[in-house]
Amino acid sequence: MSLLRIFFSSAVFSFKAQFSWLYPPMWLAMKLVMSLSQMSFFVFVGQFLITTGSADTNLIAYIAIGNAVQTLAWNTVFSVINITSHDKWDGTLPLVLATPAHRLPLFIGRAMLHVLDGMMSVAISFVYAIFLFGVNFGNTDALALIVTVFLTAFTMAGFGLLIGGFSFYFRNPLVFANIFTFILLIFCGVNFPVQQLPQPLQVVSYIFPLTYGVDAARRAIEGATLTDIAPLLGQMLIVGFIAIILGYILFRSFENMTRKTGQLEAV
Amino acid sequence: MPQTLRVIYSAFRMAMLHWIADPQWVIPNVIAPFVFTFVALTLFKEASGPFGLYAVLGGGMMGMWGNTLYSSGFAIEFEKWQGTLEEVVATPSNLLHVIAGRSVSNALFGLTNMVAILLIASLVFKVPLGVANPILFALSIVLTLLSVSALGLIFASAFVLSRYAQVFTNGLEFPIYVISGSMFPIALLPFWIHPASYLLGPTWGIEAIRIAAAQESVSVTFCLNVGVMLLITLAYVIIAAFLFKKVETKSRRDGTLVQA
Amino acid sequence: MLELSSQNVQASSDKAIVVEHLCKVFNVTKGVLRRTKTQVVAVKDVSFEIDYGELFGLVGPNGAGKTTTIKMLTTMLIPTSGTATVLGYDIQKDVKKIRERIGIVLGGERGLYTRVNAIDNLRYFADLYGVPVNTQEKRVKELLQFMGLWDRAQDRVETYSKGMKQRLHLARGLINDPQIVFMDEPTIGLDPEIAKETRNMIKELAEKGKTILLTTHYMFEADELCKRVAIIRNGEIVALDTPSGLKKYVKDTSVVEIEGFGITEKEVAKFKEVPEVLSISADLSENKQVLKIQTPKGSEIISDAQDILKNSRIYDLKVKEPTLEDAYLRLVEGSVK
Numbered sequence: 130m131s132l133l134r135i136f137f138s139s140a141v142f143s144f145k146a147q148f149s150w151l152y153p154p155m156w157l158a159m160k161l162v163m164s165l166s167q168m169s170f171f172v173f174v175g176q177f178l179i180t181t182g183s184a185d186t187n188l189i190a191y192i193a194i195g196n197a198v199q200t201l202a203w204n205t206v207f208s209v210i211n212i213t214s215h216d217k218w219d220g221t222l223p224l225v226l227a228t229p230a231h232r233l234p235l236f237i238g239r240a241m242l243h244v245l246d247g248m249m250s251v252a253i254s255f256v257y258a259i260f261l262f263g264v265n266f267g268n269t270d271a272l273a274l275i276v277t278v279f280l281t282a283f284t285m286a287g288f289g290l291l292i293g294g295f296s297f298y299f300r301n302p303l304v305f306a307n308i309f310t311f312i313l314l315i316f317c318g319v320n321f322p323v324q325q326l327p328q329p330l331q332v333v334s335y336i337f338p339l340t341y342g343v344d345a346a347r348r349a350i351e352g353a354t355l356t357d358i359a360p361l362l363g364q365m366l367i368v369g370f371i372a373i374i375l376g377y378i379l380f381r382s383f384e385n386m387t388r389k390t391g392q393l394e395a396v
Numbered sequence: 397m398p399q400t401l402r403v404i405y406s407a408f409r410m411a412m413l414h415w416i417a418d419p420q421w422v423i424p425n426v427i428a429p430f431v432f433t434f435v436a437l438t439l440f441k442e443a444s445g446p447f448g449l450y451a452v453l454g455g456g457m458m459g460m461w462g463n464t465l466y467s468s469g470f471a472i473e474f475e476k477w478q479g480t481l482e483e484v485v486a487t488p489s490n491l492l493h494v495i496a497g498r499s500v501s502n503a504l505f506g507l508t509n510m511v512a513i514l515l516i517a518s519l520v521f522k523v524p525l526g527v528a529n530p531i532l533f534a535l536s537i538v539l540t541l542l543s544v545s546a547l548g549l550i551f552a553s554a555f556v557l558s559r560y561a562q563v564f565t566n567g568l569e570f571p572i573y574v575i576s577g578s579m580f581p582i583a584l585l586p587f588w589i590h591p592a593s594y595l596l597g598p599t600w601g602i603e604a605i606r607i608a609a610a611q612e613s614v615s616v617t618f619c620l621n622v623g624v625m626l627l628i629t630l631a632y633v634i635i636a637a638f639l640f641k642k643v644e645t646k647s648r649r650d651g652t653l654v655q656a
Numbered sequence: 657m658l659e660l661s662s663q664n665v666q667a668s669s670d671k672a673i674v675v676e677h678l679c680k681v682f683n684v685t686k687g688v689l690r691r692t693k694t695q696v697v698a699v700k701d702v703s704f705e706i707d708y709g710e711l712f713g714l715v716g717p718n719g720a721g722k723t724t725t726i727k728m729l730t731t732m733l734i735p736t737s738g739t740a741t742v743l744g745y746d747i748q749k750d751v752k753k754i755r756e757r758i759g760i761v762l763g764g765e766r767g768l769y770t771r772v773n774a775i776d777n778l779r780y781f782a783d784l785y786g787v788p789v790n791t792q793e794k795r796v797k798e799l800l801q802f803m804g805l806w807d808r809a810q811d812r813v814e815t816y817s818k819g820m821k822q823r824l825h826l827a828r829g830l831i832n833d834p835q836i837v838f839m840d841e842p843t844i845g846l847d848p849e850i851a852k853e854t855r856n857m858i859k860e861l862a863e864k865g866k867t868i869l870l871t872t873h874y875m876f877e878a879d880e881l882c883k884r885v886a887i888i889r890n891g892e893i894v895a896l897d898t899p900s901g902l903k904k905y906v907k908d909t910s911v912v913e914i915e916g917f918g919i920t921e922k923e924v925a926k927f928k929e930v931p932e933v934l935s936i937s938a939d940l941s942e943n944k945q946v947l948k949i950q951t952p953k954g955s956e957i958i959s960d961a962q963d964i965l966k967n968s969r970i971y972d973l974k975v976k977e978p979t980l981e982d983a984y985l986r987l988v989e990g991s992v993k
Contacts, residue, residue, distance in 0.1 A: 163567055166567075166569075166571045166574055167570050169574050170573055170579070171435065173580045173585065174436055174439060176584050177579070177581065178439060178440070183442055184439075311427050311430075311431040312431065314431050315431055320435050320438075321435070321439055327520065
């Protein structure tokens with residue numbers, strides 16, 4: 130196994146999710162800084178467009194809310210993958226697999242922590258949106274919004290299990306995590322409506338629970354009630370559960386493979 | 397070739413050999429710039445004006461920075477990890493020069509991001525990619541590359557001197573994209589950020605690159621941007637030299653040239 | 657074949673290395689959230705001198721301070737106190753001058769760029785050492801041939817065996833044609849064949865007039881190679897002499913070697929209580945136990961031995977002349993002084 134690979138995967142990427150857990154002040158600082166930087170980057174790009182008359186001022190709110198919700202992707206997906214891949218690198222995976230505990234609850238239990246963490250990120254980002262970028266939250270249906278954020282975080286964590294499941298087959302799962310979290314910015318209607326993507330790519334958007342979540346969040350902030358957005362949330366839950374099930378199947382097949390071949394990776 | 401340049405070139409060559417051995421490692425570090433540019437291009441699609449090129453150039457600069465931040469930042473740590481830091485420090489060559497070579501190669505490889513974006517921009521987004529003054533364009537890219545590398549050197553030493561610096565790597569990626577005005581004019585940023593923007597070499601560099609892309613004639617503004625960038629880069633090098641000396645002395649005192 | 661300079665360019669000193677009361681204390685902080693500081697004394701007080709062209713050995717158990725000493729002399733560590741000069745240059749003030757003129761072989765699995773080949777590794781360090789460009793190619797080739805690595809020179813170092821990597825370390829240590837070569841445990845972990853070859857190479861280098869300071873914990877190696885040996889224990893030098901000089905420490909003793917089965921720590925402890933036993937070293941493995949007892953009264957100890965070991969089985973019992981290894985054990989275990 131190349132030293133280079135181990136180095137980068139353990140040193141560079143694990144810092145992102147892992148290290149910050151060790152130092153609460155650092156964790157908070159990272160959260161505050163990263164959410165703001167990403168949001169402000171796109172908001173300013175949007176602002177640029179507005180000043181040249183190529184877009185109207187609604188774009189800011191669109192972008193801000195989209196990025197705010199997307200920040201939970203970092204925590205949920207990334208952390209879930211980090212947990213599952215961490216087992217592998219640490220060598221504890223064989224031990225975990227050896228326990229008779231039911232797999233699914235085990236993983237879901239651990240992911241819950243990250244779901245909450247993700248919701249925190251979104252909350253912080255919403256604060257930025259309101260106070261720094263002047264987004265109007267006056268008409269928000271609070272219940273609808275909270276439920277939306279929770280369900281989005283939850284389904285995205287499930288999606289993380291799916292990605293985690295794939296990534297077991299490769300040496301460097303953390304690269305996947307990295308790519309995946311950013312790809313969401315393109316596909317999920319975060320900065321622009323899905324319809325603006327080239328036709329063939331639009332299909333991909335609907336695989337991600339986040340696409341539905343961002344849409345629902347925007348509506349909730351505009352005043353839609355829980356019943357109004359229920360269909361969207363329903364679709365998101367379906368996609369999320371499919372992802373969880375697929376992820377679970379992948380984990381089990383990986384487990385079987387390791388039992389047969391005695392190897393912890395296919396590649 | 398004077399010994400200093402020889403060392404820098406040798407370190408550069410060694411870094412290139414490593415990239416050739418594992419080229420996939422540039423990918424994670426340029427994902428963010430790539431995605432950001434894609435998004436910008438999509439947003440800019442509706443706009444009238446040379447936004448396409450704007451996005452591509454900004455993306456290229458971001459790619460340079462993204463890769464430099466991670467790879468240069470961890471340059472010294474990487475040597476330590478390989479077990480070669482001691483051997484390198486034991487040579488009469490200055491560690492600063494060695495890491496500088498590596499830093500330059502990192503920025504260069506970060507530029508490959510620009511190539512990928514260029515392709516997507518022209519194929520998918522049909523962005524016209526004409527450049528008004530190719531020579532000045534190339535020159536300003538090279539100089540910006542050096543500026544980014546020099547900044548990378550500061551990070552390389554900071555990462556060794558402070559445990560916390562390493563954690564902040566991630567926190568540093570995006571702010572620089574914002575503060576340097578890679579994808580939008582700095583004028584849009586709140587006024588109190590402007591000082592930070594102007595202290596960043598790449599800010600001036602990206603502006604020079606844009607000017608060279610848009611104008612054929614050599615303007616005063618262009619020269620101003622290049623000049624200031626060079627001055628800032630020089631300041632970076634001086635600061636880096638000072639920090640590296642500290643790094644080496646501290647490591648030799650604490651015995652941390654090797655992994656514990 | 658291998659052209660290396662055999663003349664030493666004298667600096668302002670008639671000794672190659674002069675060490676005066678070197679000391680190194682490390683401050684170690686442990687813990688992640690709650691950090692505790694402790695001090696580790698790696699080298700307490702070390703003084704010695706090495707002549708030009710001498711092959712000098714620094715011997716001691718793990719953790720004695722050998723590596724720390726070498727790292728201080730090669731400017732990789734800054735001493736806490738004490739001074740030293742290498743080729744007449746101060747290790748703290750003339751760092752660059754020393755680095756230009758010495759070679760270092762630290763060995764081991766790390767310390768090489770494994771994703772590139774041997775030639776690129778050597779070229780890189782040749783550049784860092786400022787080896788003139790027109791000599792570089794020739795010297796790289798010669799060194800690799802001398803070390804028997806030329807046929808595999810184009811292969812990535814990660815494909816090399818342990819022995820090959822060690823030889824590459826040696827090659828690198830000579831890349832700048834140094835006047836002094838420092839070697840830290842050059843044959844550790846090598847197959848006996850390769851270790852023997854390595855020792856021969858070291859002898860050849862010494863014959864060419866290079867000054868060599870090597871550390872090892874193999875006494876027979878020190879005996880074979882070194883003109884003088886310093887024995888270091890717990891950061892201090894406990895003896896410094898030629899190998900035959902050191903053997904005199906144990907000249908009035910014999911070594912009783914007992915091989916048996918069923919011998920435990922308890923019996924070893926009982927031996928220590930016997931007044932005539934100067935020192936005892938025990939190798940207690942599962943299938944066989946070997947005791948080496950140093951005593952001035954060789955054969956007379958046998959009755960004590962039979963008594964202590966009455967519940968065990970004795971396969972073999974020999975009374976031998978002490979070797980350098982025994983002298984070392986004595987000195988290191990502290991029964992002398």
